[in-house]
Amino acid sequence: MSTAENLVSQEYKYGFVTDIESDTIPRGLSEETVRLISEKKNEPEWMLGFRLKAFRHWLTMTEPKHWPNLTYPEINYQDMIYYSAPKQKALKANLDEVDPELLKTFEKLGIPLQEQKQLAGVAVDAVFDSVSVATTYKEKLKKHGVIFCSFSEAIREYPDLVRKYLGTVVPTNDNFFAALNSAVFSDGSFCFIPKGVRCPMELSTYFRINNSESGQFERTLIVAEEGSYVSYLEGCTAPKFDKNQLHAAVVELVALDDAQIKYSTVQNWYAGDEEGRGGIYNFVTKRGKCAGHNSKISWTQVETGSAITWKYPSCILLGDNSIGEFYSVALTNHAQQADTGTKMIHLGKNTRSTIISKGIAAGKSNNSYRGLVKVMPKAENSRNYTQCDSMLIGSNSGANTFPYIEVMNNSSAVEHEASTSKISEEQLFYLQQRGISQEDAVSLIINGFCKDVFLQLPMEFAVEAQRLLGMKLEGSVG
Amino acid sequence: MLEIRNLHASVDGNPILKGIDLTINRGEIHAIMGPNGSGKSTLAKVLAGHPSYEVTKGQVLYEGKNLLEMAPDERAREGIFMAFQYPIEVPGVSNAQFLRLAYNEKRKHLGEEELDPLEFKDLLKERAKVVEMDASFMTRSVNEGFSGGEKKRNEILQMAVLEPRLAILDETDSGLDIDALRIVAGGVNLLHNSENAVVLVTHYQRLLNYIVPDYVHVLAGGRIAREGGKELALELEEKGYDWITSSVAASGIGASRVT
Ligand SMILES: Nc1ncnc2c1ncn2[C@@H]1O[C@H](COP(=O)(O)OP(=O)(O)OP(=O)(O)O)[C@@H](O)[C@H]1O
Ligand SMILES: [Mg+2]
Numbered sequence: 145m146s147t148a149e150n151l152v153s154q155e156y157k158y159g160f161v162t163d164i165e166s167d168t169i170p171r172g173l174s175e176e177t178v179r180l181i182s183e184k185k186n187e188p189e190w191m192l193g194f195r196l197k198a199f200r201h202w203l204t205m206t207e208p209k210h211w212p213n214l215t216y217p218e219i220n221y222q223d224m225i226y227y228s229a230p231k232q233k234a235l236k237a238n239l240d241e242v243d244p245e246l247l248k249t250f251e252k253l254g255i256p257l258q259e260q261k262q263l264a265g266v267a268v269d270a271v272f273d274s275v276s277v278a279t280t281y282k283e284k285l286k287k288h289g290v291i292f293c294s295f296s297e298a299i300r301e302y303p304d305l306v307r308k309y310l311g312t313v314v315p316t317n318d319n320f321f322a323a324l325n326s327a328v329f330s331d332g333s334f335c336f337i338p339k340g341v342r343c344p345m346e347l348s349t350y351f352r353i354n355n356s357e358s359g360q361f362e363r364t365l366i367v368a369e370e371g372s373y374v375s376y377l378e379g380c381t382a383p384k385f386d387k388n389q390l391h392a393a394v395v396e397l398v399a400l401d402d403a404q405i406k407y408s409t410v411q412n413w414y415a416g417d418e419e420g421r422g423g424i425y426n427f428v429t430k431r432g433k434c435a436g437h438n439s440k441i442s443w444t445q446v447e448t449g450s451a452i453t454w455k456y457p458s459c460i461l462l463g464d465n466s467i468g469e470f471y472s473v474a475l476t477n478h479a480q481q482a483d484t485g486t487k488m489i490h491l492g493k494n495t496r497s498t499i500i501s502k503g504i505a506a507g508k509s510n511n512s513y514r515g516l517v518k519v520m521p522k523a524e525n526s527r528n529y530t531q532c533d534s535m536l537i538g539s540n541s542g543a544n545t546f547p548y549i550e551v552m553n554n555s556s557a558v559e560h561e562a563s564t565s566k567i568s569e570e571q572l573f574y575l576q577q578r579g580i581s582q583e584d585a586v587s588l589i590i591n592g593f594c595k596d597v598f599l600q601l602p603m604e605f606a607v608e609a610q611r612l613l614g615m616k617l618e619g620s621v622g
Numbered sequence: 623m624l625e626i627r628n629l630h631a632s633v634d635g636n637p638i639l640k641g642i643d644l645t646i647n648r649g650e651i652h653a654i655m656g657p658n659g660s661g662k663s664t665l666a667k668v669l670a671g672h673p674s675y676e677v678t679k680g681q682v683l684y685e686g687k688n689l690l691e692m693a694p695d696e697r698a699r700e701g702i703f704m705a706f707q708y709p710i711e712v713p714g715v716s717n718a719q720f721l722r723l724a725y726n727e728k729r730k731h732l733g734e735e736e737l738d739p740l741e742f743k744d745l746l747k748e749r750a751k752v753v754e755m756d757a758s759f760m761t762r763s764v765n766e767g768f769s770g771g772e773k774k775r776n777e778i779l780q781m782a783v784l785e786p787r788l789a790i791l792d793e794t795d796s797g798l799d800i801d802a803l804r805i806v807a808g809g810v811n812l813l814h815n816s817e818n819a820v821v822l823v824t825h826y827q828r829l830l831n832y833i834v835p836d837y838v839h840v841l842a843g844g845r846i847a848r849e850g851g852k853e854l855a856l857e858l859e860e861k862g863y864d865w866i867t868s869s870v871a872a873s874g875i876g877a878s879r880v881t
Binding site (some may be wrong): 568569570571573574575576577578579580581582584585588589591592593594595596 | 670671672673674693694695697698699703704706709710712713714715719720721723724727728731763780784
């Protein structure tokens with residue numbers, strides 16, 4: 145039976161460029177660049193030391209070009225701008241002082257920064273190119289002892305906390321892109337939830353790339369002390385350019401005894417056009433450490449954008465009885481390529497992990513799941529459950545599954561299930577026969593396929609994610 | 623309501639329907655019978671607009687409009703409903719969610735206000751009584767893990783919700799136990815009125831004891847080989863299809879003008 149094809153994507157509605165004056169450093173990367181970034185940010189000596197160590201290490205490393213199932217032209221690291229910030233003085237204490245162009249930009253993206261206009265219960269850190277332009281609800285959160293601010297501010301205001309945890313989950317020499325990030329990262333978010341506090345609102349960071357020549361290298365660090373809880377959301381978009389921009393972020397999560405971190409992402413970077421021109425190269429290192437016993441880290445990601453996605457949000461289950469979860473929807477269309485998955489490293493006793501991955505490949509895109517489950521000798525009685533489903537739309541797309549499983553004791557058990565399916569003409573016809581348009585039928589089927597993941601997302605995000613998938617595949621089958 | 627004239631259709635280049643003429647009026651019940659492979663499901667799917675079937679000749683008018691020009695979802699919104707011989711599973715989509723979407727599409731089409739989930743829940747509860755379906759089926763994924771009989775019953779639930787003008791039921795009776803058959807038939811009778819029409823595709827005269835047809839058509843080799851009243855079904859039950867198919871071969875009865 146001929147399965148449906150003919151992919152047309154809806155206009156990317158976040159593709160506009162904000163016309164704003166920027167403070168931009170010359171292109172190219174050297175020790176000088178690293179020093180310049182640190183100087184621009186008025187950083188203390190220890191921070192510069194961290195960067196330089198990372199940079200020197202990076203020089204000895206090579207880009208991981210062989211094992212990922214991705215093909216892309218050589219990235220010229222000397223042809224990129226490593227720091228670009230909208231021209232405004234220091235971070236504004238007051239929103240009234242933030243450049244109205246920036247406020248307008250975020251408003252247009254559906255992220256109003258005026259607190260009264262926001263979704264109640266969500267605090268936002270808005271990052272534009274290399275810097276954080278505003279963080280909302282900071283004062284309210286402070287009353288609960290919760291620190292939520294830009295990374296730059298954290299380095300200034302909470303140096304001891306930052307020093308204590310920075311690089312403890314993703315060391316500077318972890319991998320090529322993490323080392324690069326550690327050397328040149330410009331901003332990001334810092335969250336600290338003190339002992340016993342249940343964070344009273346969702347925390348979120350919205351990343352916006354605006355400059356066509358600059359890379360974005362942000363860093364997020366979330367620390368949840370004993371018995372605390374936080375739910376963190378991350379969203380991102382970028383304008384449409386014919387050139388590719390590099391996004392190499394590092395996210396580190398630390399959960400102490402009995403703490404829980406829920407981290408959700410809806411990634412909608414510009415994906416390039418139908419022929420594969422332009423789009424973001426998304427090389428991201430995300431890792432959480434369940435350092436304490438009974439701690440839990442849960443990653444939920446909905447990856448719909450970027451020309452290239454290279455991303456493996458992982459959990460190190462160090463504490464006994466700790467839990468790691470990874471729920472993922474990765475959708476690729478046209479010429480997009482994604483190689484994404486997770487790593488669950490079981491170190492503590494009775495640790496448990498769950499992996500639910502849903503890959504959807506349309507157009508001539510390529511979508512790979514890559515996952516490692518490693519149970520160390522001392523991680524007795526540990527469990528993993530992995531379910532990995534792929535759905536192909538049309539006959540020119542590809543889906544792959546690369547599971548790596550290593551179990552080093554006898555009391556643990558690992559379970560892996562995988563499936564590949566196609567949206568069948570019969571399914572579409574059935575729904576259409578009930579009066580549902582073809583487009584709605586496709587999004588109904590896709591949303592059904594992704595249901596187990598969407599259930600994990602906070603309400604507003606789930607709605608957004610469903611809408612986004614529908615939009616990305618609009619007119620995709622015919 | 624429906625006028626089929628000299629309809630020819632093929633799938634993957636193989637001619638299946640070879641000249642069907644059939645007229646259906648409001649208020650009527652038609653039964654279509656015929657041996658396996660004679661083209662009954664093909665006819666149903668062509669009327670519903672399945673993309674794999676190509677109409678090579680003939681025309682179909684539905685309420686005076688050219689049906690063959692309409693997309694399948696458009697036909698559905700215009701009141702054509704087909705109960706599938708093999709209902710399709712839609713994992714992760716609840717029956718209630720699916721039915722509400724379908725129902726609201728139709729309301730929108732008619733320029734009526736859409737129902738919110740709570741209003742729809744009440745309506746669904748009401749309609750589910752028609753086929754005596756338990757509420758637990760509403761939260762389950764469409765047809766996923768349903769038994770054969772439950773799937774068939776679910777088709778009639780959908781019919782009860784969508785209230786079609788022309789319902790084509792493709793072997794809805796196959797796979798139903800005695801009680802379920804009675805319930806499903808009762809449901810269809812309840813939904814049938816002078817404003818709509820029902821086409822029953824079936825192999826068994828038994829169904830026609832419950833839903834009494836005005837006309838019976840026998841399909842053989844892609845043509846209507848025999849037509850009659852409800853007695854024809856009894857005759858078939860007694861004699862099998864051989865006497866029709868062989869007499870078709872011998873005398874060409876029922877074969878519409880071969881060109
Ligand atoms: N893709 C296809 N290629 C070739 N022949 C096909 C194809 N699809 C259906 N057919 C044939 O068309 C003929 C009619 O099939 P159809 O399903 O309409 O029969 P039916 O009368 O509904 O039979 P049953 O009583 O078994 O349900 C069959 O001989 C079938 O094999
Ligand atoms: Mg059939």
